[in-house]
Amino acid sequence: MPSRAEQEIERLLGLHPKGFDLSLGRITRLLDTLGNPHLRLPPVIHVAGTNGKGSAVAFSRALLEAAGYTVHVHTSPHLVRWHERYRLGAPGGGKIVGDDVLAEAVKRVAEANAGQAITVFEILTAVTFVLFSEHPADAVILEVGLGGRFDATNVIPEPAVSVIMPISLDHQPYLGDRVELIAAEKAGIIKSRCPVVIGAQEEEAVRMVLIETAERRDCPYSVYGQDFLSFEERGRMIYQDNTGLMDLPLPGLLGRHQLANAAAAIQAVKTAGFTIPEHAVETAMTSVEWPARMQRLIKGKLVDLAVPGSEIWLDGGHNPGAGMVIAEAVATLEDRNQRPLFLITGMINTKDPVGYFQAFTGMARHVYTVPIRSSGAGIPHDELAIAAHEAGLSAEPVHSVENALKILRDSWDKSEAAPRILIGGSLYLAGDVLADNGTPPQ
Known part of the structure; x- marks a missing residue:
């Protein structure tokens, strides 16, 4: 039998479109009705990209928790239960939201929407902001759902850092049929004068779109391969940036690409202003978990x-x-x-x-x-x-x-x-x- 929260969400799926209709007008209206909870969050690490953004979220969470910070995490889609989208920060490690807490939040947000036109993803994103604003934590890691510019998460006015992970062709009907167009959409999470971390990019055209956007918006930015990087040496991961080197265990997530994903996360949490001792980075590399990724x-x-x-x-x-x-x-x-x-x-x-x-x-x-x-x-x-x-x-x-x-x-x-x-x-x-x-x- 479905849980309380699942019943509330299933009811919404019967009333509202399940897909994406990329726009910020509806969620902005709803958040205003709710008292703008997205403006009352701890520092936000906002993560976009085609591939690797989930891994960057997982590494960022592992880094922050290993250093003793409490962290709220929003991811999508879920794998088995809707609850997975919301991990609430707690001492010793965050926990997936409890059913009663989620059910009440979904019900409140749906009532505030009062039957107006909206997508279920937008309602569930508003639930993210309600939950994260009402439970204390040191940081929020916010994964973009689709694209960036018009994604429902893109109402955060001043992220502590915007992170753009590798971009390739995907969701072309929504985002465009060239990587430059997709990069421009994902670059929409870059906010004026807010720091940006650009992860490893296969395409030079993508990298240039992201750099030009950051420069146009007067943002301090760092680029993988230019300002920070990582590589494997003798069965270890070497991370390097303008402050020096760290000799670390190989990441617990399998694949050579995870070295670059881990590096982007290290750079992101540092850029966001968090102090992460090297022993905590070592712990994070081996403790990181991300279901259904190798x-x-x-x-x-x-x-x-x-x-x-x-x-x-x-x-x-x-x-x-x-x-x-x-x-x-x-x-x-x-x-x-x-x-x-x-x-x-x-x-x-x-x-x-x-x-x-x-x-x-x-x-x-x-x-x-x-x-x-x-x-x-x-x-x-x-x-x-x-x-x-x-x-x-x-x-x-x-x-x-x-x-x-x-x-x-x-x-x-x-x-x-x-x-x-x-x-x-x-x-x-x-x-x-x-x-x-x-x-x-x-």
């Missing part, structure tokens, strides 16, 4: 269905840029032992499946494509198998992740090393997997 599934109901001894990874990355960094992370695993790689993939219809699959050409032995239970926008699994074929991969559609795991187990040659299985292609699918496995985010 998350190893060790136990659970689905794990029990796999070939005994299988190595199972879950990642919600869903565009060609994410495919590339995930494939690179998997390739680092290949260095350790020679397990054959199998993909179990589901995607929604706003993504580029061929571009995603191309990252795994020459790596994956076979792909099982699956429908996505929790989204009506899933690509039909037979069409997704065709996309995998177009990318040069062997593929077949099956009915579910459970089905794929059983087929693989029942046909496995026991003389071969147990497989490495990557489940991914969508955060919706990742959420379904964590729910079915009995291991939801905590």
Whole structure:
């Protein structure tokens, strides 16, 4: 049975559009009715980007909490429960909001809206500001939902720092079909004279759009590769900025790209004015957690269905840029032992499946494509198998992740090393997997 908060949100989904309608007018009106809670927040670290923004949020939270600060965290989308979007700061580490607290906040915000036209995401973002303004904390980490300029989170007038993580093509119907256009939208979170941190960017055109925006708005800014950077040396992460070097453990999040994400977070919390001792940075690198981002599934109901001894990874990355960094992370695993790689993939219809699959050409032995239970926008699994074929991969559609795991187990040659299985292609699918496995985010 749905919890109280889930019932309140489901009621709103029946009244208001579920999708995005990018504008700030509706949420500004609603926040004004609520007494402008977004103006009564602790210092805000505002994070945008196509890929890596979730990791930057996770690293920033780990850094601040390791240094003894209390931190509110807003992320979206959730994986299993709506509550995951709201983590309230507490001594010793923040906690996902309790059901009664969330239910009351959602009810109050909906009543303040009084049935006026609005999207559910805007209502839930207003809930973020209500919760975070009414519970004390030292900092807020605020993840952008979509884009930046017209995202509902972009009502913060003076962020302690705006962070722009790697930008690539995604959400083209909303944001534009060229990376420069997408960069301009995401640069919309940059506010006049407020500090900016620009994470690692593949495209020089993107970097220039972000730098030019910061300069035009008279913002102090720092750029990855220019003002700060990180690299691996002898199994350690070296972080460097204009204050010196730190010799740190490798990040707990898998993949070489996480070194740059960690560096952006270190630079962001320092730029925001927080003092983070080096021992706290060391702790944060190993304690950081981010569900469904190269998350190893060790136990659970689905794990029990796999070939005994299988190595199972879950990642919600869903565009060609994410495919590339995930494939690179998997390739680092290949260095350790020679397990054959199998993909179990589901995607929604706003993504580029061929571009995603191309990252795994020459790596994956076979792909099982699956429908996505929790989204009506899933690509039909037979069409997704065709996309995998177009990318040069062997593929077949099956009915579910459970089905794929059983087929693989029942046909496995026991003389071969147990497989490495990557489940991914969508955060919706990742959420379904964590729910079915009995291991939801905590």
